[in-house]
Amino acid sequence: MLMAAFLGAILVRSIESALSERFGNHWLLVLGAVFVVVVAVFFPTGVFGRLLALPIPERLRLSRQRASGGITVGPSASAEAPTQA
DSSP states (O other): OHHHHHHHHHHHHHHHHHHHHHHGGGHHHHHHHHHHHHHHHHOTTHHHHHHHHSOOOHHHHHHHHHHTTTOOOSOOTTOOOOOOO
């Protein structure tokens, strides 16, 4: 996990160096625009939103069902509709 942070830091520092050589004093504005575009394209719901959208792994679903006594949470197809008198 720390390897990804290390590689990300090297990538950002390399981009900073290249941008400062090419754009002079305006490199920080360009870097900010690059960050905004990357977040808007790859993480529009944010990192946590993307994690919440992932399906629950099978082992966690099974342990959740065992913890609730085999009862699943949510609407049931076998639930009877209320009758009108």
